[in-house]
Amino acid sequence: MDKIKVCHITTVHPNRYDVRIFEKECSFLAGHGFDVTLIVNDEMKNEVKNGVKIISLRKKTKNRMDRMFRLSRVAYKKALQVDADIYHIHDPELMGVGKKLRKRNKKVVYDSHEFTAMQIMTKDYIPTFLRKTISKMYRGYESRTINKLSGLVYPCTCKGRDYFFDINVPKVIIGNFPSKSIVDVDRKNEKSEEFKVCYVGSVTETRGVYEMVRAAHLADKKFVLIGDVSVDIRNGLQEMPEASNIELLGQLPHDEALEEVAKCSVGLSLLQKTGQYSYLDNLPTKLYEYMSLGIPTVISDFPYYKKTLKKYKFGIAVDPSDEQQIADAINKIYDDPKLAEEMVAEGQRAILSEMNWESDGEKLVDFYNRI
Secondary structure (H helix, E strand, O other), rough: OOOEEEEEEOOOOOOOOOHHHHHHHHHHHHHOOOEEEEEEEEOOOOOEOOEEEEOOOOOOOOOHHHHHHHHHHHHHHHHHOOOOOOOOOOOOHHHHHHHHHHHHOOOOEOOOOOOOHHHOOOOOOHHHHHHHHHHHHHHHHHHHHHOOOOEEEEOOOOOOOOOOOOOOOOOEEOOOOOHHOOOOOOOHHOOOOOOOEEEEOOOOOOOOHHHHHHHHHOOOOOEEEEEEOOHHHHHHHHHHHHHHEEEEEEEOHHHHHHHHHOOOEEEEEEEOOOOHHHHHHHHHHHHHHHHHOOOOEEEEEOHHHHHHHHOOEEEEEOOOOOOHHHHHHHHHHHHHHHHHHHHHHHHHHHHHOOOOOHHHHHHHHHHHHHH
16 A cells, blocks of 8 residues: 655744654654655755655745745645645644645644644733734634644643634644653663752743742752753843853753753753643643653642642642742752652653653554544
């Protein structure tokens, strides 16, 4: 039989090796008998990696509007050239491309990485008085458009309910779990002699960067910060007297970032109580990676997080805005090596038993076959 030809498209994600899109979905599909192409927009050359044909549009855009309209048209033309059986789009601005492909009788799946209508409520570039109206308008457009497509992929439920309850196409929840392959019970030898706490990911105020810096200083522990730091955040950190204990590594390739995390003794994930995150029924990707690598965690005391900690005691939940609580949790792990070992074992048990990409990858394959 001929292979099912699949084309994933993103014009927003700048990294062609994006963990969810390339490393998990595209690479897994290629390894399971699909003919996979990934269309991205960067300045790199076309290549074949992990069995995935990567095609770059190589277009520079002037602003967000230019990307939304001109780049989408370019992506659509390239998608037609690929002539796939299934198209899998990853950005809200590509929903129009999805509708055009459906008119050509192509199967089109929309992958909602986030709940965009909820995110709009916290976008700084949108005036506050307009956010509710724009959010409501977008949610209506999103619902109408996805209902014209062939399928929907999304990462989780929201407060125990289906956020996309009004979508009547085939749906599947595909989380952001890590591969079981990164679980290594012998990583103790990689630990730094110095007790360090770390954070990896987007470095923003809503993700608690300033609270983490102050808490690590209160706990008298070195703070390893891995991620792209904007000029504004960098300037803000430089003005903080507590910033003397930061080891700033910047943006690293995913494998290198995991190596640095594995050297640390505690992983922090302290999303603040703004936007959608406190309502989501999943954990941040970084938390799953901390657990896989054998790192005890200090996390926000969101309802779903606390519920998960009752089943798998891999960390301590705290008020993410309370720097003293965060510092006390760090030192509780530092002062009790037995507790830390129990957290490591619980985190890795969770990944190996249910929170792993292998199970979700099979769900994606079944979903493709179903549509």
